[in-house]
Amino acid sequence: MLPELTKYIGKEIMGQFKIVxxxxxxxxxxxYKAWQKNIDRYVAVKILQxxxxxxxxxxxxxxxEARAMSKLTHPNTAKVFLYGQLDDGALYIVMEYxxxxxxxxxxxxxxxxxxxxxxxILIQVCGALEEAHQKGIIHRDLKPENIxxxxxxxxxxxxxxxxxxxxxxxxxxxxxxxxxLTREGMVFGTPEFMSPEQARGKPLDPRSDIYSLGVIFYxxxxxxxxxxxxxxxxxxxxxxxxxxxxxxxxxxxxxxxxEATFSKFLAKRKEDRFSSAKEVAIHLSRYLKTDSLPQYIKxxxxxxxxxxxxxxxxxxxxxxxxxxxxxxKFIIGESTVTISKSLFIGLLFIIAFLxxxxxxLLFIIH
Numbered sequence: 001m002l003p004e005l006t007k008y009i010g011k012e013i014m015g016q017f018k019i020v021x022x023x024x025x026x027x028x029x030x031x032y033k034a035w036q037k038n039i040d041r042y043v044a045v046k047i048l049q050x051x052x053x054x055x056x057x058x059x060x061x062x063x064x065e066a067r068a069m070s071k072l073t074h075p076n077t078a079k080v081f082l083y084g085q086l087d088d089g090a091l092y093i094v095m096e097y098x099x100x101x102x103x104x105x106x107x108x109x110x111x112x113x114x115x116x117x118x119x120x121i122l123i124q125v126c127g128a129l130e131e132a133h134q135k136g137i138i139h140r141d142l143k144p145e146n147i148x149x150x151x152x153x154x155x156x157x158x159x160x161x162x163x164x165x166x167x168x169x170x171x172x173x174x175x176x177x178x179x180x181l182t183r184e185g186m187v188f189g190t191p192e193f194m195s196p197e198q199a200r201g202k203p204l205d206p207r208s209d210i211y212s213l214g215v216i217f218y219x220x221x222x223x224x225x226x227x228x229x230x231x232x233x234x235x236x237x238x239x240x241x242x243x244x245x246x247x248x249x250x251x252x253x254x255x256x257x258x259e260a261t262f263s264k265f266l267a268k269r270k271e272d273r274f275s276s277a278k279e280v281a282i283h284l285s286r287y288l289k290t291d292s293l294p295q296y297i298k299x300x301x302x303x304x305x306x307x308x309x310x311x312x313x314x315x316x317x318x319x320x321x322x323x324x325x326x327x328x329k330f331i332i333g334e335s336t337v338t339i340s341k342s343l344f345i346g347l348l349f350i351i352a353f354l355x356x357x358x359x360x361l362l363f364i365i366h
Contacts, residue, residue, distance in 0.1 A: 004049055005030045013086060017045055017094065028052060029090075033097060042097040043081065053089030062091045068137050069093070069164050075296060076128040078148070078160045098160055100151070103216070104144035111223045115254060118220040119287040121149070121159050122213065126281035127297050128161040129213070133206040133277060137164050140204060142212035143193045144219065155294060191232035191239075192225055196268050199236045207270040210280060214265025214273075222250040226266060240268070255287075 008019045009032070017034040020042075024031040029048040036043050052058050066083035073079075082094040103121070107113070113121075125147060132139065139146075141163065152158045189198045195211035198204060218226050226244030229235045244266050248254055261283065267273045274280045282301055285293075293301075 008032060008047060013045070013092070014082075014084075014094075017043065019045065034094075044095045044097045046093045046095065047086070048091040050086075050089040052091070053085070059085075059091065065164075066093050068135065071135060072128075072132055072137070072164060074128045074131040075152075075294070076124045076159055076161060077131065077164065078162045095162075096160070098148045098150050100148050100160075102145050103147040103149060103159070103220070106149050107144060107220060107223055111220065112251065113220045115221065115258075115287050116289055117157065118217060119284040120293065121147075121157050121220070122217055123281045123284050123288075123293065123301075124159050124297055125161055125213065126277040126284070127300055128159075129206070129209055129277035130281070130300065132164050133209070138204055138206060139164055139209050139212075140198070141189050141193075142209055142216065143190045144216055147216075191235040194236070194239060195270070196240045197270060199239045205270070206276060207273045210274050210277065211266060211270070213277075213280065214262060217265065218244070218247060218262060221254070222247060224250055226262075 005022060005025055009022065010019065012018045013034075016038055017036055019032045019034050021033045022030050023033050023044065029046065029052075032045045032047065034043050034045045035041075048058075048062065063083070066080065070080040070083065078098060079096040080093060081096070083092065085091055101109075129139065139161070142161075146162045148160045148162060150158050150160055189195075189212070191199075193212045193215045195204070195208040198208050198211075215226060218224075224245075225235075226247075227235060227238035227242055228245070229238055244262065246259055247262055248256070248259060264272065264274055264283075265280075274283065278300060281297070285301055
């Protein structure tokens with residue numbers, strides 16, 4: 001291992017984090033397990049190599065994205081506690097330390113997953129994405145390796161989404177064998193999971209993350225990707241041009257409507273996809289047989305519009321006439337009838353005429 005990555009092990013940084021071990025490494029730095037002695041807990045510390053401190057674009061982007069990540073508070077997002085720059089110029093982020101395995105490891109050891117289990121995990125991921133998208137943060141590199149499966153508060157299969165927005169910060173020159181494609185420091189994503197617009201280098205919005213989520217869901221259910229390819233560039237081409245392999249070719253036990261789900265997930269035109277992570281979560285909830293989601297996820301699944309309509313139904317009168325000009329109201333039992341001024345005058349005229357007619361008839365009879 002490179003000395004520049006191991007030099008922090010055993011040292012204390014920022015006066016409170018003692019680096020214990022390295023738990024992951026990449027082209028630009030590494031992630032370390034550290035002990036925070038004043039709070040008595042483990043944390044994860046992501047440190048970028050000091051040589052990138054001279055890259056103003058990377059420093060500015062790192063700080064901007066770290067600031068954005070620190071504002072994410074959803075339970076299914078890995079928490080960011082602190083970020084800054086060490087004395088040697090290295091940029092760092094202190095994050096929540098997670099006990100568990102990533103989704104790729106889960107797929108390898110236990111996949112293909114049951115539909116309900118996969119849907120439950122993905123619905124929770126949607127909760128994290130919905131909050132990020134609402135705050136203008138697009139992940140850009142969603143893949144199974146960036147979703148850690150933990151157990152929290154007695155809830156199993158509790159996913160935590162990592163690296164929101166930081167996928168954009170990559171070294172221009174990286175290992176040619178790496179899955180990550182870059183250009184001028186801007187990441188395009190991981191070829192196996194990128195959206196068609198991402199593959200073309202187009203501007204991205206939340207629907208790009210939704211496409212990636214669809215590829216992840218497909219892999220969770222089949223242990224395969226929607227496209228057969230031999231090289232990263234083959235995957236890029238397939239995302240742009242090729243229809244995905246129908247999932248029922250691999251899983252005949254899945255309900256027929258699952259094909260419609262993936263048609264909307266993996267549509268080439270972003271306008272044809274699910275419009276938001278919340279919409280995805282609501283759609284996927286149809287595949288759940290048990291009520292086992294955390295309460296905060298259940299609240300997300302309830303549409304505010306639907307709530308409003310339900311309240312209207314309870315208060316709706318039995319009869320309601322609403323012309324442009326409203327003047328008089330009559331209460332008849334539980335119903336409210338609203339009529340215009342002209343109609344009201346007309347009714348008075350008819351009543352007066354009928355009363356006059358009755359008086360005349362009575363006079364003739366007597």
